[in-house]
Amino acid sequence: MFKNYIKIAWRSLFKNKFHTGINLVGLFIGFSIGILVLLGVYGQFSYDKGHANRKKIYQAYQVYNKESGSQIGNVFGYPAAPMFKAEVPAIDKATRYLFGSNLIEYKEKEIDISTMLVDEDFLQMFSFQVVKGNAVNPLKDLTGVVLTENAAKRVFGNEDPIGKTIQSPYGGGKKKAMTVVAVLKDVFNNSSIRFDALARIENANSYAADKNNWDNQHHAVFVMLKDNATQQQAEKQLIACNQKNLPGWYETLKQEGAKPDSRGDIFATRLLPLSELHFSPRISGLGNGVNKAEIYVVLLVGLLIILIACFNFVNINLANAFTRSREIGVRKCLGAAKEGLFAQLWSESFLLCFIAFVLSMLFVKVLVVVIQEQTGGGMPLGEMMLEPAFLLLALGLLLLVSFIAGGYPSWLMSKFQVVETLKGKVTLKRKSFVRSALIVVQFVIACIMISCTFIIYRQFKHLQTADLGLNQEYLISIPFHKPENGRKNIEKLRTRLASNPGVLSISGSHVNIGMGLDGSSTKLTNSFGYKGSNITTNVNFVDADFLQTFGIKPIEGNDIDMRYAADTLQQVILTESSAKQFNEKELVGQQILVDSGAPAWNIVAIIPDFHLYSLREKKEPLAMIYTKNTPVRYCFVRTNAQNGEAVMDALKREMAMLEPGREFKGSFVDENVENWYKQEKMMSLLFSIAAVIAIVLSCLGLLAMVLLIIQQRVKEIGVRKVLGADVSTLSFIISKDFLKLVLIAVLIATPVAWLVMNKWLESFPYRIAVQWWMFVLVALTALLIAFITISYNTVKAAMQNPVKSLRTE
Amino acid sequence: MIKITNLEKYYRTEEVETVALNKLSFEVKEGEFVAVMGPSGCGKSTLLNIVGLLDDPDGGSFLFNGIEVAGFNERKRADLRKHNIGFVFQSFNLIDELTVFENVELPLIYTGVKAADRKVRVEEVLDKMQIMHRRNHYPQQLSGGQQQRVAVARAVVNNPKLILADEPTGNLDSSNGNEVMQLLTDLNEQGTTIIMVTHSEHDAKYSHRIIRMLDGQTVTENILV
Known part of the structure; x- marks a missing residue:
């Protein structure tokens, strides 16, 4: 039975080459976007998963509830971490994390190596594997330095680095002689904690002067809780520790009118779980994080593109269903059950989805490998694609799409009345609510995306060209090593x-x-x-x-x-x-x-x-x-x-x-200012790509639908022409139903886009105003694109010789 | 084999109710070859659809081999249909995407016959219908007469007790039409009951009995044999 289904499915695909082509292109684009988005999101959520103690590790941060509002601080003074470890019972280990230097000198050669200064506990908390040298406690010795494999190779080439002496200035001070005690496996790409070398924080230039100073705050603090301790317990104990050691801070805050937050604190040290580190760049201050909201926006955009592709598939299959009605009637007549027919029709959809899915997987794999080769870094997305968890996710996407796209048409077709199908009475309805609704939804999505692209781009330009209060033109910035x-x-x-x-x-x-x-x-x-x-x-x-x-x-x-x-x-x-x-x-x-x-x-x-x-x-x-x-x-x-x-x-x-x-890294300040808004630029680019894909897919669906409707109305067109209708009247008659749908879509999309964009702009202290003419422009664009899509075929149909169309009918 | 009593069928739209079968009664015995005739719209096809368990009556009784099937749901009807009834249509209704062999094989797939047995049965029946040499062709590559032979082959491959033929020669020239009628006659002589709807007096003469219908009722019955 299954073989028969596949055989029929395969032949049906070839029989309707045009619609198969449109469906395949739509699904290919949808799947490619879907897989890329899934892969990107999968990559983001894989951050910091490589640490065995990840569930127990937290980054500490401080909350000051000042009169002017809540402020978050992610840096601490030198005494904080040792005090937390000593006085907070829930904390097992703690490490400070301070940028030390960008430079290592070896045999009078200076190499760009980023050294982070940490505590002895660091390598017992985080899972960075020692591959050479002291594997037990490499950070025990104050004069020891630990290098990653890559850093060791850059400094020492093929020499054995263990026991070798290098020099490095930590915190801008004098160079210190350090001995390489261990080599670590390179830091995995999806790690928030990044370094080329590690040394003890006591080597920092300012350490001796500031070791008891809470007020000079410069480094992050990570803690690891005891096995049975909870975050809540630790945070409660941290407050007690602060109250004991920093009474002056509380006093000053009170004098300034600080107000307790919902947890009753005017000042508190709180903990950010390691799993949230990558998604809380403002708290972590580590610079390589992303906001979850941004990930969800990308996910949503991807999902909407897939949805448009699915709707195309549903619409074309629904419209095509009438051409299959006789076959379905015959099968029912010969004893096929409704469930069996559903399985057959769905397997056809699945086959097409599967082909598109496989092509998309190959395309995405090649794309990410090429991008990785070009950029020479980033997450190993090509390898991640082959991880079982990702493959499962991707298969889930395939099933979901084939279910959404193929499920409804298959169910509808399996319900055809056998007598009517054999009489040939099942035809494509000129106006179907489901079909119209799907076209409207597609264009709503496309219009929202066009609006977002337009507004995000304008906001980006606004940020880029706004007056900073200084003259940024013809100003060169050069970083010193x-x-x-x-x-x-x-x-x-x-x-x-x-x-x-x-x-x-x-x-x-x-x-x-x-x-x-x-x-x-x-x-x-x-x-x-x-x-x-x-x-x-x-x-x-x-x-x-x-x-x-x-x-x-x-x-x-x-x-x-x-x-x-x-x-x-x-x-x-x-x-x-x-x-x-x-x-x-x-x-x-x-x-x-x-x-x-x-x-x-x-x-x-x-x-x-x-x-x-x-x-x-x-x-x-x-x-x-x-x-x-x-x-x-x-x-x-x-x-x-x-x-x-x-x-x-x-x-x-x-x-x-x-x-x-040293590499010269001079740049013009106006270009650097543009780089501040990379995120907005990327978002503008993402939305413009998504908008183009959305409008192309929607128009492809619209085109297929127009062709099917014209095919159905060929007799009507012929009769109208015989009765005296001219080409423009006929084109208008056919086009108006579709243009009406696009207009409805524009009317729905406008307030949604207005709300979404206003909400997005709220996060900018300096923003553009959303104005009515922006939406009028978007509406005209959408209508014009839809009109161009429809008009060629409607005019062509209207110009047909009526004798031919009537005879054909 | 078939006993129909006071069978009723209505078609309703929002404004109009059309009576397709109006308390129709008749009986068909096993091994009979019955022709149903009448003008367009008299209810012939509706009757054939109900007898073929493709459609539900709105009233009356329909006994198939002594079992009341009038109230059967779709699943039961499909089950009874696939084991007992074969169909031959005016427009052949072959599936374009399947070859001759695959079209004939289809009813056997739905009745769960194993692949090896299917092959034997299909080849047997294609041979019998003298269409074996076209087994790998698609319907659109065949003449109308050949297509109807394939349709007959498909109708008989499951050895049904009853064949329902809806204007089987309607799309054929007289020579091909005669060949198809001869095939049906041969099948009837081998014991298959046949009910045939036709407009053709010529074709009706192949049957044992002609039931003439008008406005959803039988008006006369002519026994030919």
């Missing part, structure tokens, strides 16, 4: 490029503007008491000529002048909102003591608030500090329209001399 030499190098560049007419001014900053080629971004915050009030401000370490280089005009005071640099005084530029917190009438020229151990702030200028960070964040108070010794990570060079590229080339040459053997 050794920030500790930043100021010296800037000075050298000033001297060497003094005669270059294209160089208008040079300065430095610890924080980059935009996302440069080094891909890094930092945020420093400082809180201190001043005359009874608490001042909280972002901090950036800058170099002389900052205002001139960035094109910022001071409201009061002057630019930083290196002639007045002193070890005991910091020149500081405050933004307006930062200055307001001091509640002083005359701030410029005053010296302010922010920390008894640090040099005083000499306020040299007050400037308007500007965007140091992306427009996804509101402008925050900012203090820009100039001292002779603080590291500066970026050099900024102001140039002009005529000399931009020439100056970039000159800088490349100069940097090759200042940092020999």
Whole structure:
């Protein structure tokens, strides 16, 4: 019986080549998108699954419920983690996690190796396998360094790395000699915790001075709970630990008007499960995470595309059903049961789905392998495709699609009345609610996607071109490999490029503007008491000529002048909102003591608030500090329209001399600013691709439907023509039913898109306004595309010789 | 074999009710060859559909081999039909996607006959219908007469007790029509009961008895043998 089903199915597919082709193309696109989306989502959810203790590991973070709202902090001072481990009974192990250095020196050769500074517990908490050297406790020794296989190969080539001495500056300090004690298997691609090398945190430059300082917060903290401990227990105990060790913090927060949250805390250390780390980039601060909402948007878009493909399939099969009615009648007459017929018809759908599915799997496999080869990194999606769990998911998708797409038409056809089918009375209804509804839903989805594409793109452009409060044009940013030499190098560049007419001014900053080629971004915050009030401000370490280089005009005071640099005084530029917190009438020229151990702030200028960070964040108070010794990570060079590229080339040459053997990563700030909005750009791209696919699939379905309806109405067209109807009237008669459906779809899609896009825009402090004309434009586009799809065939049908059509009938 | 008493069938739309069979009664004995004649719309095909268990009557009694089948559900009707009744249609109703062999094999698949037995039975019947040489052809590659031979082969392959023929020669020329009528006669002579709906007086003469219908009722019965 089954063989018979397949035989019939195979022959039916070949018999209706046009509709099989449309169905196959639609399903292929649907499956390819579906498999790609599933694979992407599968990859995202596979993050951090490789750690045996994953269910017990958490990242600690702090919640401050200030009067102005809840704030989350993901960095701690050095004493926190050891205190948590010692005083919180639910915590078994704890490690600090601090960026140490990007550089390892071996035999006078400097290699880009990212070292993270951690505690001894780190390798007992996370499952990074030791492949060579001390496998028992590699981080026991303070002078030991652990390398990944890849890092070891880059530093030592084919030499045995164990026991070798390397040098590295941790935290911008002097280089320290370290001994390689172990080699680890490379960090798996889907790990939130990433490093090339590990060393003990006690090696950090600032450790000796700050080891008991809770206020200087710079590193993440991970804890592992005891076997029977729960997150709730640990969080409760952490509060007790904070109350005991940080009474001053509670006091200050209370004075500032902090209010308890729903759990009754004005300040708390809470825990983020490792499984949530990848999906909570704002809490984890690890930089490689994604929001679950973004994953769900991608999943939803993929699902909608699959749905459109399914609806095409359903519609074409429903419309085609009448051509199969006689066969179904005969089979019933010869004894076929309804269930058997359903199985036969569904197996036909399944066969087509299966062919499309196999083609899509092959296509996606080739695509991800090619992309991986081109980009040379990322998750091994090609291999993930062969994992049993993913194959099961993909098979689930196949079954789901074949069930949605094939189920309803098969059920409907198996219900045909045998007598009517044999009489040939089963014909395609001109207007069917199900068919119309499916076309409407397809175009609703397509219209929503077009609207989203349009609005997301406009928002992206708005972010990209918005005024940051500084002149981002013709400004070059160059990251230094050794920030500790930043100021010296800037000075050298000033001297060497003094005669270059294209160089208008040079300065430095610890924080980059935009996302440069080094891909890094930092945020420093400082809180201190001043005359009874608490001042909280972002901090950036800058170099002389900052205002001139960035094109910022001071409201009061002057630019930083290196002639007045002193070890005991910091020149500081405050933004307006930062200055307001001091509640002083005359701030410029005053010296302010922010920390008894640090040099005083000499306020040299007050400037308007500007965007140091992306427009996804509101402008925050900012203090820009100039001292002779603080590291500066970026050099900024102001140039002009005529000399931009020439100056970039000159800088490349100069940097090759200042940092020999290092890759030059200079870039224009306006490009870096665009990179801030990569996510929006990607989303705009995703939606535009989805919108094109959605509209193409919907139009394919519409085309197939128009052809079937024309086939059914050939006699009517002939009769109308004989009675005097002209081509345009006939085209209108045939087209209007379909255009009506597209219009209904536009009317449904518009408020949905309006709501969704307004909700999305709410997350941006700086956003465009959604306007009515945007939707009118989308509606006209959809109607025009649908009209073009329909018109060719309707006109062709209307131009047919009526004698021929009547005779054919 | 078939006993129909006061059989009724109505077709209703929202506005009109049409009486297709109006308290129709007649009987067909095993081995008989009965022709049903009458003008278009008199209820011949409706009668054949009900006798063939393709349709439900709205009233009256229908005994098939002494069993009341008027109230049978679709599953029971399908089961009874596939074991006992063969159909021959005016438009042949062969499945275009299947070859001659596969078309004839189909009823055997639905009655669960094993593949090896099916092959023997199909070849036997194709041979008998002198269409064996066309076994791998598709219906559209055959002439009308050949297609109707295949349809007859399909109707008899399960050795049904009853063959229902709805205008079996309606789409054939006279030569092919005669051949088909001869095939039906031969089958009847081998013991198969045949009920044939026809407009053709010529074809009706092959039968033992002619039932003439008008407005859903039998008006006369002519016994020819």
